[in-house]
Amino acid sequence: MKKILLLSVILFSSLSLIAQDQQRQRRTVEERAKAVTEWMKTELKLKQEQIAPVDSVNLLFAKTQQLLFQAADGDRSKIRESMEGLEKEKETALSKVLTPEQLETYKKKSQEMMQNMRRGGRGGGQRN
Numbered sequence: 539m540k541k542i543l544l545l546s547v548i549l550f551s552s553l554s555l556i557a558q559d560q561q562r563q564r565r566t567v568e569e570r571a572k573a574v575t576e577w578m579k580t581e582l583k584l585k586q587e588q589i590a591p592v593d594s595v596n597l598l599f600a601k602t603q604q605l606l607f608q609a610a611d612g613d614r615s616k617i618r619e620s621m622e623g624l625e626k627e628k629e630t631a632l633s634k635v636l637t638p639e640q641l642e643t644y645k646k647k648s649q650e651m652m653q654n655m656r657r658g659g660r661g662g663g664q665r666n
Contacts, residue, residue: 568600574600599631606621
């Protein structure tokens with residue numbers, strides 16, 4: 539009986555994690571942009587007047603990112619190349635809103651997340 543209960547708990551936990559991951563993947567562009575903004579609010583300690591412009595930048599780049607993924611049609615090298623250029627453009631846009639210290643922190647944490655994702659991780663704090 540204990541084994542059945544334990545297996546049930548493990549199965550339920552696994553299914554719950556799978557459902558959460560699928561839900562995360564089905565987020566809209568707007569939801570993904572909001573999640574990035576929330577992450578930035580915490581990690582970069584954004585001031586109130588920075589939040590709206592940062593959110594606008596995140597939304598624009600989330601939409602652009604989605605278009606790039608669609609245009610690349612699964613070609614990883616195209617995606618990687620496009621994303622590198624897109625990230626530089628995003629940093630330029632954010633440099634008009636963030637302090638130099640915040641921008642450096644953003645670059646460092648973004649780079650760490652990208653390296654983590656390449657190693658098969660989930661990208662650190664950005665994901666919910």
